Amino acid sequence: MDYFISLIILLSTVQLLQSLYSGYLKLYSWNRDLRHLYGAPSKFVAPHKSFTVLLPARHEENVIAHTIKGIATANYPQELLEIVVVCRRDDPATIAATQHEILELKTLGHHNIRLIIFSDFPINKPHGCNVALRCTRNQVVTLFDAEDQIHPDIFNVVNTIMVREGNRVVQAGVQLMNFDSTWFSIHNVLEYFFWFKSTLYYYAKVGLIPLGGNTVFFERNLLEQLGGWDETCLTEDADIGIRLSVRREQVRVVYEDRYVTKEETPPTVEQFIKQRSRWNQGFLQIFKRGDYLDLPWQQRLIAIYTLTFPLLQALGLVYIPLSIYAILYVKVFTPIALYLCIPGYLLFGHVILSLIALYEFSTAHRLKVGPFDYIALILTFIPYQILLGVSAIRGAWREISGNTVWEKTEHVNAHR
């Protein structure tokens, strides 16, 4: 029993530290006003940079037309904007939908959209992006997901930052919107809210940044020096971020609620678990590869924490029932029992943060959130943690068993 208690104390300590640290990251941008560092410019300079937009799409016939139209009609000169939809030959539906939309936009005077079709392997997003990268020319390369709804001024924002501040990489905000689609959507939405509105600032400051999967802008020559995206990695976005950090490349994070790229949460629990286990597995792949070992010790520690976070989540799934059992049924010295309760307190603290974040999110995006949504958030908080834990275990298991097949997430246009 002594071993059991020691184990529980150890797990509690890990959970406690992890919970405090993630709370700190969630609150980072609210801790003090960082708008002068990470805000968007209030006035735009004249369009100067030319952009290549990569739109990798697979089985996205339901959403791709909307997305293409949104980007094509952005407030940026056509001659400085090149839009490339990337599809694989075995996806005729998306190809047809894309071709149809391209023709339609041509009639409206948009001649800057192309479709690139590839037929080789592997079938995944980084491969599609690398194929398209070789066939394009503009100075700044960015990518969006097939369901993304961008802000019409996003290119002006990035152009102004790159011209004024000279940054070669810019990560702009992404936000899931459909908080009321499924029981877990609300948590997924708030995760993005905290990540892009707060946590990324911290990562940018310490010089270690796992980039997001879209609305990230690279200068072409930098991307080419890096050799494009890693096609064997399931989170090629985070991977490229780590590799940039190793090269001491300063990433400019810009977030303002109005400029975010809007996305949707996975439509089902199954899709969510698949998406999340892919991310978790991708992080573990990067961890195993060890590029971050070239970083100074502080960034290295943060990299290790970030990349092994899935393991901590998996541990959390095991920890909760064990600690409840220990508190209720195992006779321990009262201060120890009290200590075992601290992670529970911190979990409650995270619930409170989520409640406030939901209010902030709904206010920022003028969405109607009722008392029921707040109650639902509280009631589904623990189930969502379980969902994260299950995804983490699944991701770890896939990595251990060497299964690296890219599991695609479905999109149904719930955010529009």
Add this chain to the structure above:
Amino acid sequence: MHEKVAELIRKNQILFSLIAIALALSSYNMFGYPMFHGDEGIYSQQAYSVANLSRLSYYTYFYDHPPIGWIQIALWFKLTGQYTFGEIINSTRVLMLLIHLISLVLLFSIILISTKNKTCAALGGIIYAASPFSIFYGRIGLLDNIMIVWLLAAIYFLINCQGRLLYVLASGTCFGIAVLSKEVALPLLPAFLYGIWVYVPNRRKFAYACWLFPSLSLISCYFLFALLKGELFPDGNSTSLVGSILWQSSRKGGLPWVENSDFMRVAKDWLAKDAFLIMAGSAATLYNLLRHQNRFVGLNALLSVLTISRGNQVFDFYIASIYPLLAINIAVALKPLFSRTYALVGTFLVGFILAVLYLELEAHHYVFKADVNVIQRQAVAWVRNNLPADSSIVIDDKIWPALQVPKRGQSYRNAHSHWKVARDPDIFQDFLRDDWRNIDYIVADQAMVDNFKADKSSSFQDSAGSAIRSIAVEAFLNSIEVAYFETPNADAKHSLSILKVNSSGRLE
């Protein structure tokens, strides 16, 4: 390194001068005056138990106060070695000195941030450091002194936050520790809710969460602790947190305006000790409450006064948690007089206040000379020379450390506080078997003798609410004085009697 220290001192000359003054005033004769307090003995005993026995109290912990206060004393014991300064009660006093100096730094910083005026901050610091209250109560090992340093830290972090949530979080954490050090900090919570509103105008929701979460979580740990021990609610047999709260709130002392109420009595005592601080502090608090920019500090002082004015029992040392807040209020309220327009008035005022402080200290000059604790040392020496180690002795709490866990010499394991003899079944039932004849000696100061004679404090109530006379009182009524010790100083008169209980009964 030396250059850095010199630079630090040069940059903060006023503060370091204040620290030097406070150090001199509060440390000189600190073991000689004032007399060791009963509560000081209790918390030293409990800290000793935490540090050495891993228990919250040598006796049954009955939730009289949250334990964090003496856990901090226990940490100090562990850190410094509990006998470094003599008996453990001396070590507690040294910690109080340190706490007093930290409180001074916080108080100075709070005033400086509030007024952005160094003269105000210096004036507040000197009012605090040179107040007779700092000598009468600041030296004593009271939970109030530990509480106030955390409360001042909570105020400091909040008014210095400039919208930074980590500072708000630190403020909430300090407030939680203040409440767990002594529960009287809790009624000040509304002042902080107001303070957050004022000092964090943006991101208020996050600010409230960041303040309330740590503070309430920490406070709730006290209840959780009782729950985990199965001692939250009274069950008639063991101690309980709720039972103790009910008991504490039943200790009535009369409303402040009632003649002979506790409040009236101690207020007279406070006025005799430091009339300036009480009068000017009260006036300044009322003035600050009317001014938006000073209302937070005003509210803190007001609520701390209201807390002790609610009609419950009031002890003179309760002022320890109030007078630093009054000092802040005086300094903050005087800020307008330290502008160029009123330079002359300001200078005159500083001179006047310094003169008042000097006169007050002069009136209490004996506190730097009189060694009133000599009688305790004499009594302990008498006990050692004349009584066998297994004697059953009823004592006051302040003498417990020197008899039970002395630095040197024989320890008297059967010496117990008269409170425990009256209330703790482990002592009066299991140890003394409910028979006053099992008590051999009583070591009593004048207050204890008066209580025994009045049959007051050593009586307790049974579950039906009727008074039961403590066996210590019975023993007292059947005793004769065998030794008497008195302080030589007429300004600080104290005495201790040793009484032999006239009984043939011996403990088996």
